Amino acid sequence: MLRIEDLYAGTQGQDILKGIDLEIKPGEVHAIMGPNGSGKSTLSQVLAGNEAYDVTSGTVTYQGRDLLELGADERALAGIFLAFQYPVEIPGFSNEKFLRTAVNAQRRHRGEPELDAFDFAQLAKDKMALMELDPDLLNRSLNVGFSGGEKKRNECFQMALLEPSLAILDETDSGLDIDALRIVSRGVNALRRPDRSVLLITHYQRLLEYIVPDYVHVLADGRIVRSGGKELAAELEQTGYGWLEDMTAGEVAQ
Amino acid sequence: MKTASPDKSLIYQDVFSSGQAAEPAWQRYGALREQALAHLAAHGLETRGDEAWVHGSAGGLAGGEALPVSGLRQTTATGPAALARSHRLVFLNGVFAPERSNVGELPAGAVVQPLSTGGETAQLGGLPVTEATGLVALNALFWRDGLRLELDDNTVLDLPVELHFINDLAGKPGLVPTRNLVQVGAGCQVTVIERHEPGASKLIEQPLTEVICGVGSRVDHIKLVGGAAAGEHFGRTQVVQQQDSRYRSWEIVTGGHLARREIHLELAGPGAACDLNALYMGRGRQRFDLRTRVAHNAPGCTTRELYKGVLDGEARGVFDGLIRVARDSQQTSAHQTNRNLLLSDDAVVNSIPRLEIYADDVKCSHGSTTGQLADEQLFYLRTRGFSPAEARTYLAWAFASEVI
Incomplete structure (x- = not known):
C-alpha cells in the first residue's frame, strides 16, 4: 500500500523528518506515537501533499506510484485521506455542498455518475447516523461554529463518505471526550477492510484501546526509534516518553 | 474646488440648446435643467484632483467630451433575461421601449410608468441629499427617460418592478443618462430591480435613481451591473428615509470596463433603518468604484453596511464609505464593513471606511480587511479532491456568498 524510504522533509530549509522508513501493507493499521515536536504532524502533511513542506530526499511509493509526484488533489483521488488535527x-461554503463536491470529484475520477442533492442526502443520512452527527450540520458553513468534537466527527464522516484506501488520522483523538472517542473509533473500525489501511497519529495510548493497531511506531526527532506490536503502546503508557531523551541518535532501534 | 476648464461646459450648453428642439424630453423639467446648466457653466465637471475622484477613475468623463446621442433606438441587443413575473420596463439607449416592456396589472394606488409620460412631478431632484455636483448636473441636463414609480399610502406591490437598461450605440461613443424616481407612501412595500449592461467601449451610461421611503415603508432595491461589454457605468442612488422605514440595497457589480456606484442616503426620521450590501467581482483590467454616504439625521436609526470585493487579474477596486451621525442623532447603531479578496498579485483595492460621529450615545463600528485566499483552506479542499482551480473558485464564491 505505502512504502516510505529514508524520507527527509521539512519547512523553511529545516528538516523535521530525518530518515523515515515505514511500510504499510493492505489491511494493516499502524499507529505512530511520539512526543510533541517529534514530526508526527509533519509526516501526515507531507503524505497528504502540503506544499508548505519540502521533501529533501527519500521516496514514498503508494500503490506502486511515486506519491511525491502527485498534487494533494491527485493523492485524494488516488484514495488517500487525511483527517486533520x-x-x-x-465561512460561506456549506458543509453539504462541500461534501457533495468532494464525493462527486471521486466519482468523476472513477467514471461513475455524479450524485445530485437528493441522492447525496440519502448517502449522507446513514453515515451521519454512524457518526452521531446532527443532520443540521450539513446546512451550516464548513466547520464554522462546530464544537471541537463535531469537527473531528465531521472529519470521520467525510472519511466514511470518501472510503479511502489509506486513511491518515492526525491526532483525531486530541481534545475528545470518551463518548466522542468511542464514536470516532467506531467510524474508523467500520472502514477497516483487507484492502484498506490506516495510519493513526496520536500522542496518547488511549485511542489505541478503541482502534487496535497491528503495529506501533515511536517517532522521536524525525525518526522512528522503536517499532513493535500493540503491546508497545501499553509499555509507552507506563514509561511515558521521558526515556527518549536519554537515547542518542546512534541507538535507533528499527 | 478644482474644476474642469469652463470651456468644456460650453459643449454641453451647445448640445443642450441645439438639441432642445429635437429632444422633446429635454423640454420637460425645465427648472431642473436650467439649474444643471448653470452649475455646469459655473463649475464644469469634477476632474481628477477632486475629492470625488480620489483613488477612482473618471474614465471617459475625464475628457468632458462624452455627449448624449439621440435618435438611436434600434438594436439587436437582447439584454438580460427577464424575470418570469414582474412589472417590467425596458429602456433602449435611455428611451422607453414599449414593445419590450410589460408593466402588467397594478393594484390601486400604484403608478408604474416611464418618467417621460404624465405631468411633471415636483419630487424629482428635490431630495436634500442631492449635492450639486457636475455628475448630477450632467444627468439632470440630459436624461430622457427612466422609471416613475409612485405608491399611495399602504400600497404593496407583490411583484418586483424590473428595469432593463440596454445600450447599443453601434460602436459610437456617447453618454446615456437615465433618471428614475421611486416615491412610496406610508406603509408601502416594493422591490425594485435595476439591470444595467453598460454596452460597448466608449459608451458611458449614467443612471440616477431617487428613492423616497415613506413612514414605515419597506423598499428593497437591487442593482446589477453586468454583461461582458467594455462600456462605462456611473450609477448613483439617492435615498431619503422617513420614520421607521426600511431600505435594503444590493449592488452586484461584475460588468463594464469601469463601474462606479454611489449611494447617498439620509435617515431623516426616527427609527429608520438601512441595510446596504454590495459585491463587486472584477478581473482583467476592470475598475470598480463603490461609494456610500449615509447621514444619520434622526435618533434611533440603524445602518448596516457590508461591501465585499473579489478582484483578479489587474482589476482595481475602491470602497469609500462615510457614515455621518449628526449631533442629535442619539441611539444610533451604525456598522460598516468592507472586505476584499485579491486573487492575484496585480489586483489592487483601496478601502476608505469612515465614521464621523457628533452624537455621544451611539453604537458604531467600521472595519476593513483585504487578503488573499488562505493556503490552509486551499490545501484542505485539495485533500478532498478539489483541483486547484476548483478550490479557488469555491473559496471565492464562499467569500462572496455572505452578500447574496
Missing part, C-alpha cells in the same frame, strides 16, 4: 473553517 485542526479542520479548516470555510
Whole structure:
C-alpha cells in the first residue's frame, strides 16, 4: 500500500523528518506515537501533499506510484485521506455542498455518475447516523461554529463518505471526550477492510484501546526509534516518553 | 474646488440648446435643467484632483467630451433575461421601449410608468441629499427617460418592478443618462430591480435613481451591473428615509470596463433603518468604484453596511464609505464593513471606511480587511479532491456568498 524510504522533509530549509522508513501493507493499521515536536504532524502533511513542506530526499511509493509526484488533489483521488488535527473553517461554503463536491470529484475520477442533492442526502443520512452527527450540520458553513468534537466527527464522516484506501488520522483523538472517542473509533473500525489501511497519529495510548493497531511506531526527532506490536503502546503508557531523551541518535532501534 | 476648464461646459450648453428642439424630453423639467446648466457653466465637471475622484477613475468623463446621442433606438441587443413575473420596463439607449416592456396589472394606488409620460412631478431632484455636483448636473441636463414609480399610502406591490437598461450605440461613443424616481407612501412595500449592461467601449451610461421611503415603508432595491461589454457605468442612488422605514440595497457589480456606484442616503426620521450590501467581482483590467454616504439625521436609526470585493487579474477596486451621525442623532447603531479578496498579485483595492460621529450615545463600528485566499483552506479542499482551480473558485464564491 505505502512504502516510505529514508524520507527527509521539512519547512523553511529545516528538516523535521530525518530518515523515515515505514511500510504499510493492505489491511494493516499502524499507529505512530511520539512526543510533541517529534514530526508526527509533519509526516501526515507531507503524505497528504502540503506544499508548505519540502521533501529533501527519500521516496514514498503508494500503490506502486511515486506519491511525491502527485498534487494533494491527485493523492485524494488516488484514495488517500487525511483527517486533520485542526479542520479548516470555510465561512460561506456549506458543509453539504462541500461534501457533495468532494464525493462527486471521486466519482468523476472513477467514471461513475455524479450524485445530485437528493441522492447525496440519502448517502449522507446513514453515515451521519454512524457518526452521531446532527443532520443540521450539513446546512451550516464548513466547520464554522462546530464544537471541537463535531469537527473531528465531521472529519470521520467525510472519511466514511470518501472510503479511502489509506486513511491518515492526525491526532483525531486530541481534545475528545470518551463518548466522542468511542464514536470516532467506531467510524474508523467500520472502514477497516483487507484492502484498506490506516495510519493513526496520536500522542496518547488511549485511542489505541478503541482502534487496535497491528503495529506501533515511536517517532522521536524525525525518526522512528522503536517499532513493535500493540503491546508497545501499553509499555509507552507506563514509561511515558521521558526515556527518549536519554537515547542518542546512534541507538535507533528499527 | 478644482474644476474642469469652463470651456468644456460650453459643449454641453451647445448640445443642450441645439438639441432642445429635437429632444422633446429635454423640454420637460425645465427648472431642473436650467439649474444643471448653470452649475455646469459655473463649475464644469469634477476632474481628477477632486475629492470625488480620489483613488477612482473618471474614465471617459475625464475628457468632458462624452455627449448624449439621440435618435438611436434600434438594436439587436437582447439584454438580460427577464424575470418570469414582474412589472417590467425596458429602456433602449435611455428611451422607453414599449414593445419590450410589460408593466402588467397594478393594484390601486400604484403608478408604474416611464418618467417621460404624465405631468411633471415636483419630487424629482428635490431630495436634500442631492449635492450639486457636475455628475448630477450632467444627468439632470440630459436624461430622457427612466422609471416613475409612485405608491399611495399602504400600497404593496407583490411583484418586483424590473428595469432593463440596454445600450447599443453601434460602436459610437456617447453618454446615456437615465433618471428614475421611486416615491412610496406610508406603509408601502416594493422591490425594485435595476439591470444595467453598460454596452460597448466608449459608451458611458449614467443612471440616477431617487428613492423616497415613506413612514414605515419597506423598499428593497437591487442593482446589477453586468454583461461582458467594455462600456462605462456611473450609477448613483439617492435615498431619503422617513420614520421607521426600511431600505435594503444590493449592488452586484461584475460588468463594464469601469463601474462606479454611489449611494447617498439620509435617515431623516426616527427609527429608520438601512441595510446596504454590495459585491463587486472584477478581473482583467476592470475598475470598480463603490461609494456610500449615509447621514444619520434622526435618533434611533440603524445602518448596516457590508461591501465585499473579489478582484483578479489587474482589476482595481475602491470602497469609500462615510457614515455621518449628526449631533442629535442619539441611539444610533451604525456598522460598516468592507472586505476584499485579491486573487492575484496585480489586483489592487483601496478601502476608505469612515465614521464621523457628533452624537455621544451611539453604537458604531467600521472595519476593513483585504487578503488573499488562505493556503490552509486551499490545501484542505485539495485533500478532498478539489483541483486547484476548483478550490479557488469555491473559496471565492464562499467569500462572496455572505452578500447574496
